[in-house]
Amino acid sequence: MSDFFIDIIDDDGADQGQEAEVVSGSSSTWKIAIIDDEESIHQVTRLALSSMVILGRPIEFLSAYSAKEGFELLSSDDEIAVVLLDVVMENPEAGLQLARRIRQELGNHNTQIILRTGQPGYAPEEVVITEYEINDYKTKSELTRTKLFSTIYTSLRTYQHLVAMEQSKLGLQKIIDSSASLFQERSIREFSEGALLQINALFNIHSEGIFCISSGPLAGDRDMIVAPLEAEQHRIVAATDIFKSYFGKAIDDIDDITTKQTLHRTLASKEHQFTNKYICLFLNTPSQWEGAIFIKGDIDEERLDYELLSVFAMNVSLGLENTKFFTQLTQMAYYDMLTQFYTRHGVIDRCLNTAVKNGEIFSVCILDIDYFHEVTESLGFEYGNKVLVSFANRIQSILPADSVFARLHSDVFAVVVFDDKPLDMEFIAKQCAEAIHVDGDKLRFGVSVGVSQFLPEDNLSGEELLRQAEIALKLAKEVRRGGGQAFTPSLATESRGRIQLLGELREALASHELVMYLQPKVSLIEEGTVVGFEALVRWPHKEKGMIPPNDFVPVAERSGLYYELDMYVVEACCKILSEHSELTRIAFNLSANSLNRPELVDDLENLLARYGVTHDAIVMEITENSMAKGGIVIDTLERLQSKGWLIHLDDFGTGYSSLSYLLDMPLNAIKIDRSFLLQLHDSDNAAVLLKGIISICKDLDKKVIVEGVETDSQKAFAMDAGADVAQGYLFYKPMKLEEAVDLMKKQS
The missing domain is CATH 3.20.20.450 (EAL domain)
Known part of the structure; x- marks a missing residue:
């Protein structure tokens, strides 16, 4: 990690009680834990460091008076940067035992552990320092104010680097996961969240931000849609905590005037915007899919590497382009382009499996337009597509608004209805058979219906439920065309019997x-x-x-x-x-x-x-x-x-x-x-x-x-x-x- 954002504080300034130069605009504190059984050590340490600001943050002291209390303190607070740890407390090795527990039980490898002892002749062996990742060892007499500051400063800088590296790793992992997740609906969102995390980790900005991109390719990303957008509008696809309310919205729906205007200005000028209050990076993919990253905070312009930020923005644009294609593939896999309903794979993965896992009671209804092939044979596929869209609108109008709709193939539709009452199949078939209008023509079709109801105790998968409804539909088309048939276990037995009989018949022939x-x-x-x-x-x-x-x-x-x-x-x-x-x-x-x-x-x-x-x-x-x-x-x-x-x-x-x-x-x-x-x-x-x-x-x-x-x-x-x-x-x-x-x- 480069040190371009670090300002080294010399000992002279520290000796005179001057504050270290502020590098980051963050108002958070450095948490330092004093774990020692002598109250005087706590007081002296607080007095020596109380007025100092190191790496842009003041110091916050936390105290514990035994190894047991120290362990409880570190267990409850994962933001402790440095531990000043007495070796001898409840027993001669209490401090060393606590160091081991911090590393092994808590899995905490970032917090810097500085051992202190009042017994000059007592020092841990090298193997102990290595195994427990002891960062420093001092006798209490050695820790003058200047030496204490130097030790603390070095430890904080090391801690800061380790945390930044960990954040960077998490950010990279999120981007990698997003790129690999070809069929995950939120891949754009996760990529964007990873980019925000990367900015803070790589550039040490420690600020709040939002990520927006143009809305077009996200038509299938249903969870992001809060309100319909025009084609030229941009949508917020990732946001840090203070901007969470903007997620899924258009730029014009942002309440903060500065944020809104900056995003519009960046997108209009197609250039990055830099001030001491915010950064706005312009993103432009090879296919002209535009976006922006807005970072709000107290920005140290002198120490910010603008060239590196520009390179970062370019890489994000390229990654975003790939993720866009993954999102489009997801849409093709999960959504029917003609009706905007789910596909078979989509309704199983995004609805049925989830509903089954949540133990909901619902029904799967499959509808088939009788003799639809005659429409395409006589009037063509383009006209047939118009019929399908009109029929899709019809079933949406007659079934509950919270139902989930899918087009399985050709003229076969599926509807997931969340109701603990059995569906009135004859009513559905009758309503679907009412006339629809296509290009001025008034058309009537018979509709056959197959239904399968799910109860939590059934222990079935989404695919199995859909297959049950298809078995019922097949029987409806054979003996009750234009009507409905509910699935019963005997139908499955008969269906399996027919499949087995068919295989045996092939062999017999x-x-x-x-x-x-x-x-x-x-x-x-x-x-x-x-x-x-x-x-x-x-x-x-x-x-x-x-x-x-x-x-x-x-x-x-x-x-x-x-x-x-x-x-x-x-x-x-x-x-x-x-x-x-x-x-x-x-x-x-x-x-x-x-x-x-x-x-x-x-x-x-x-x-x-x-x-x-x-x-x-x-x-x-x-x-x-x-x-x-x-x-x-x-x-x-x-x-x-x-x-x-x-x-x-x-x-x-x-x-x-x-x-x-x-x-x-x-x-x-x-x-x-x-x-x-x-x-x-x-x-x-x-x-x-x-x-x-x-x-x-x-x-x-x-x-x-x-x-x-x-x-x-x-x-x-x-x-x-x-x-x-x-x-x-x-x-x-x-x-x-x-x-x-x-x-x-x-x-x-």
Whole structure:
């Protein structure tokens, strides 16, 4: 450490009782502890030094009369600079024992310890002086006023250097921590506080100060925002004690006129300001992000190294530039640029984890705009962004003001509501579904809601709570789209079960564990004749037994595994047909989603060619939901029909029923759902409707297949109505391949 701020006092001045020259403008005192069991020593020492001002500060004496009292004194006051310590008090080594406790127990290595003894022949060994960091050793007879002053002055200067070095270390550590803290919201603030601490430590100014910077890059630093600022305004981001009330405010909100005017003048002139009452350093980063450091106090202009201060300001500017980029990265990580809501990472780290730690009761509500993708597909992403902003404003208006909002991704939002009452999910969904206005357009969307409530005894993390709400949302979208679903433990169990089942299904497809059961289709014209089969996939699980399609097919649909499953079934059917000539025709069900795959037609054709199967030997059954998708589905079906594929419409009457399908779609047959037959017994209208449908299909030259025939009366009705083929338990249940082959051999 340079001595540019130290004024050495000579012994002559001290001998004449003159005061040492004031270097610092601080009014604080040097605390010197006299620890001695002789009252006269206390009195003589006070008398010798009472009028002196050393290094700009007067002396304040503290007294203790035993090693025990001395330890208590130093334990309660960490600003004692020098200890005048008697060696022999309660016992011959009381002073040495106290010195050890000061260094080892209190961890105090700055306070200067001067041993004094009235026994000239008694002196501590060198190893003791070294181990206990004894700074000086004098006999009481040696400590004349001049020698006492010289000893005290040297000790105070050493103490001052040690404290300055410690402060410098703390300041540097704060700046280093700030630079390393890439994702800490207060990195700008901590950097600025470190800079203020550095000024006092490096330049020995010992004054109060504030640090301000332009407001723009701090948009995401929410804790600093006391009031909205204009873009050109500057914000106080760090302040010492007397300026604490200014933290987060604009310069114009500062009450002190001198401070306010000086900051404005510095920023306007872009130059440092120096007076004997204050210093104001101008900061200018390479990206023209401006700031200033205002230091208030009695400044000794003659002893201040202005060039060094300028270099310091330049280094602070460069460090500030780096910290600015860290802050911007933090904003990108924690805040959504479109809505200014938290991101997923932000709401977990800044809200949920904190609320969990504090034991608060709250709910996590996740909202998803139903079919939002249709907006971006038809009107573009820019328009879609406007919709999202308008929707963000809507949820802010209907949920409590103290809620915390986040945009998790795309059109999915999360809201943390601090209330011990369960949320009214249906009310939220209904309010969110009210019309919003975008560019003069009036739009309405359905909104699905998933909710998870946290109680302190739950012992969950923020991430786990969010995941619970997402599980509830997923179920809401599946079975209660446009409504709400609360999380329950059973949902988590079911979700884990589905994930496990999906993994096992992937393995089952890869190892060809799934098998085909075949259910015969019987002609109603040539009664009893089997005219084909429907392939029904089954999964004989090694541990769980036979898993029905209703358990694993929906899992495949939701996970995107539907196409692999469909191709698995088609290939299995082709393999059966190629190996068993007795089976003349097999139908398979195709997922509605698979019809959207551009590679479907080529993949199907390749399978037929690989196994040598003709188009009239295999039938594709599709559902009404497939027809409702239109577009590429219609083109795909027309391509398939042109190549000779037979296409049947399955489960007619259960989906988006429209007789126009019978006119527009390339269909060879209509398969009427079992629900019509089930209602025949209870409703005459059902009979009339079913006869009408069959009649229309026959007039359009479409074959009619009736499924779910379980009674003789149902069979008779289907025959009378003119249906061509029937399928159901009255005739045959689904059977293994071997049984189907035997059946056809007997029929032939």
